[in-house]
Amino acid sequence: MRYLDAIDIDQWLELAPQVEIWLAEKLGKPTNGIFTVEEYWKRWSDNKTVKILPEIIAGESRKQEAEKVKQFLNKKAQELIFLGLLYFFKLFFIIYHLHIEILDDCRQM
Structure with a gap:
């Protein structure tokens, strides 16, 4: 098992903008028109x-x-x-x- 903290997840999301947008939509966060x-x-x-x-x-x-x-x-x-x-x-x-x-x-x- 691997432990991921908020910094790991944040860095990963910066490398995967599609996932970042998908996650933002799921969490109800703004996506700036994307x-x-x-x-x-x-x-x-x-x-x-x-x-x-x-x-x-x-x-x-x-x-x-x-x-x-x-x-x-x-x-x-x-x-x-x-x-x-x-x-x-x-x-x-x-x-x-x-x-x-x-x-x-x-x-x-």
Whole structure:
């Protein structure tokens, strides 16, 4: 067993900013406008006016675009171009599929 004190944890978090942001979110601490994929989706989709479901934007009708994102994330494509979508839809679409890729990778471990 290894004992970690607050200084060890602080130094480790400085070397792993993604973990630092995740931990800050879990502890309810400010993240200065930087969010994990999960928190970004939660804030964007679960607003007071309308609840946005992933299937609305990333459903069956978007299979071709989803494949483009997958190829880009797997470095099989050099660029990622979307036409006709609003900026926040493009951003969400990429974040949604990045989240799906991360979940798939975790399931394979």
